[in-house]
Amino acid sequence: xxxMNRKYLAFHRPSIGEEEIxxxxxxxxxxxxxxxxxxxxFEDKFxxxxxxxxxxxxxxxxxxxxxxxxxxxxxxxxxxxxxxxxFAATGEVVTYFNAKPVLVDxxxxxxxxDPSKIExxxxxxxxxxIPVHYGGHACDMDKILEIARNYDLKVIEDAAHSLPTxxxxxxxxxxxxxxxxxxxxxxxxxxxxxxxxxxxxxxxAENMRIMSLHGISKDAWKRYFTEGSWYYEVxxxxxxxxxTDIAAALGLIQLKKCDExxxxxxxxxxxxxxxxxxxPEIKTPVVxxxxxxxxxxxxxxxNTDVLKINRSQFIxxxxxxxxxxxxxxxxxxxxxxxxxxxxxxxxxxxxxTQVYERVVSLPIYPKMTDEEVEYVMQTIDKIIKxxxx
Numbered sequence: 001x002x003x004m005n006r007k008y009l010a011f012h013r014p015s016i017g018e019e020e021i022x023x024x025x026x027x028x029x030x031x032x033x034x035x036x037x038x039x040x041x042f043e044d045k046f047x048x049x050x051x052x053x054x055x056x057x058x059x060x061x062x063x064x065x066x067x068x069x070x071x072x073x074x075x076x077x078x079x080x081x082x083x084x085x086x087f088a089a090t091g092e093v094v095t096y097f098n099a100k101p102v103l104v105d106x107x108x109x110x111x112x113x114d115p116s117k118i119e120x121x122x123x124x125x126x127x128x129x130i131p132v133h134y135g136g137h138a139c140d141m142d143k144i145l146e147i148a149r150n151y152d153l154k155v156i157e158d159a160a161h162s163l164p165t166x167x168x169x170x171x172x173x174x175x176x177x178x179x180x181x182x183x184x185x186x187x188x189x190x191x192x193x194x195x196x197x198x199x200x201x202x203x204x205a206e207n208m209r210i211m212s213l214h215g216i217s218k219d220a221w222k223r224y225f226t227e228g229s230w231y232y233e234v235x236x237x238x239x240x241x242x243x244t245d246i247a248a249a250l251g252l253i254q255l256k257k258c259d260e261x262x263x264x265x266x267x268x269x270x271x272x273x274x275x276x277x278x279x280p281e282i283k284t285p286v287v288x289x290x291x292x293x294x295x296x297x298x299x300x301x302x303n304t305d306v307l308k309i310n311r312s313q314f315i316x317x318x319x320x321x322x323x324x325x326x327x328x329x330x331x332x333x334x335x336x337x338x339x340x341x342x343x344x345x346x347x348x349x350x351x352x353t354q355v356y357e358r359v360v361s362l363p364i365y366p367k368m369t370d371e372e373v374e375y376v377m378q379t380i381d382k383i384i385k386x387x388x389x
Contacts, residue, residue, distance in 0.1 A: 009376070011324035012186045015261060015366045016250075023249040030245075035213070038245035042252050043196075049255060050164075050173030052198035054205035057248060058212050061160045061182030061195035062089040063241035065130070066096055067208040068178040068197055072154045074099055074127055081121050082130040082158075083113035084331040084344075085352045090132055090158050091332045100342070102126070103333055105349040109286040110134065111299065111359070114351070115143035122147075128154040133162035133172060135328070136188070136294025137287065141167050141175050156180065160195075161296035163188050164262055168290055173198045178208075183247075188261060188296050189254035191247035212241040264366040265295035268373050272298055272362065275377045281306055281384050297328055298364040301355065308387040311358050317387075321379045326361045 027038060039057050047055040058064050074080065076098040082090050084103040094101040102121050107114045111134045118129065129148055131139040139157075148155045157175065159165070160182035165172040173179045178201075183194035199205050210216065215238025273284045283301040287293045304310050309317065315325045331352040333344035346353040362376060 006322050006375075009323045009363055009368075009372055011326050011361070011363050012365050013367045014185055014190050015257070016190075017253075020250050020253045023253050024246055027245050027249045033246055034244050035242040036245045038252065039243050039248040042243070042248035042255070045252060045255055046196055047198070049258070050171045050179075050198060052173050052179070053200040054198065054202070056197045056199075056205060056208045056212060057243035057251075058195045058197065058241040059243055059247075060089075060193055060241075061158070061180050061184070062093060063212070063239070064178075064180035064195040064197040064208075065089060065093040065156065065158060066239070067211055067241065068156045068180055068199075068204070069093055069097065069099075069128065070211055071178065071204040071207040072128060072156070077125060078127040079123060079125040080128045080130060081118055081126060081153075083132050083134075083352075084333045084349045085111050085113075085134065085329060085355070086132045086158065086332065087160070087329055088332070088335070089160075090130055091338070094130075095341075099127070100125075101332070101338075103338075103344065103349065105351045106134075106355065108351050108355060109283075110137055110288065111355060112137060112139045113144075115140050115147070118144065118147055122151050122153075126151065126153060128156055130156050130158050131176075132158040132160075133165060133294075135285065135297035135299055136161045136165055137285070138162065138165050138167040138172055138291040140288070140290065142290075145176070154178075160184075160187065162294050164258055164292075165294040166292045174200070177201060178204055183251060183254075188265070188294055189251065189258050191243070191251040191254070194243055194247045194251060211236060211238040214238045214240065261366045262294060264368075265364055266293075268364050268368060269293070269295045269298050271373055272364075272377065276300060276380065279381065279384050281388070282380070295364055297361050299328055299359050299361045302358040302360060304358050306389050307384070308389060309383075311360060314383060314387075315360060317383045318379060321383075323376055323379055324363060327356075327359060328361050329356075331356050 043055040078099040080094045085106040091101040155176035157179040162172045179198045181196040183191040215236035217233045281303045
């Protein structure tokens with residue numbers, strides 16, 4: 001039974017303060033709600049923060065990935081290599097072009113794409129690699145970039161989880177050809193819905209900017225300002241992916257708090273690891289020496305072979321105790337669409353298939369109190385001890 005005296009601990013609560021509310025209200029009162037000066041300011045501040053030459057603000061990370069693939073010239077029947085252990089968006093954007101997502105298994109400890117299994121998937125049709133920085137942990141980019149150079153491939157990073165993550169001395173956002181971030185409600189900073197595409201390539205940036213707003217010639221949004229003109233030209237068949245100034249206003253304040261949010265998540269992750277690594281039935285997340293971890297997710301793996309309960313039952317027990325958990329992710333090769341379209345089978349990706357059956361994401365966000373963190377650990381300890389074989 002749930003302790004009715006204890007407030008339910010949601011898997012995530014966004015960290016929105018009065019500063020964000022004030023900034024959004026100012027935009028609402030300004031009379032300019034859609035893409036405008038606030039969006040441009042957010043792009044500039046984001047570039048300054050991650051160190052990229054260009055940042056293009058859009059309405060989702062999915063849009064950013066789509067625009068990035070369009071910018072590199074992905075065509076029908078081309079192939080893009082990506083991990084099966086990812087969210088639907090990473091694969092679906094490839095299918096927008098009638099191109100083929102080519103899946104790669106993950107590493108058992110980090111759940112990141114296994115670089116040793118990439119090269120065998122490359123064909124004459126391969127155009128790009130999309131590494132996914134799972135949970136906020138950077139992939140082994142040196143190995144991936146070397147493969148890309150050897151086969152003349154582009155690297156588009158899915159960094160939906162990875163603000164702020166460093167790979168060696170570089171911020172994620174400055175490593176691959178294009179890096180795509182998410183500002184969805186559960187991400188490390190949020191604009192409600194939103195995303196950013198970062199690149200140092202001038203041509204990619206211009207293409208993504210034009211295509212994000214109907215393929216209209218550069219800075220079309222200025223046509224409603226005194227310095228703009230009513231005249232515009234559609235130079236490509238584009239999309240409606242632009243970010244609003246309402247969202248950008250929220251993002252500007254969230255970005256200022258990004259380091260503070262990171263420190264709090266890192267502190268929670270440290271407490272989790274210090275306690276949970278003492279339970280042999282649980283494998284805690286691994287952090288490689290080459291970089292930092294943004295701790296968007298704290299994903300444990302259950303050793304269900306020595307427990308009386310499976311992963312789903314563990315999550316249900318957590319829920320009964322008033323704690324929300326989640327699963328990241330159901331691998332792409334297990335979804336009906338990918339099975340039907342590409343004939344994938346569970347045994348094609350044995351590591352991801354096995355990991356999926358035991359992975360659980362615990363709550364980790366700045367608004368969690370020390371008491372809540374302690375309660376999560378105590379509850380896990382109780383569930384594990386009550387369900388040992």
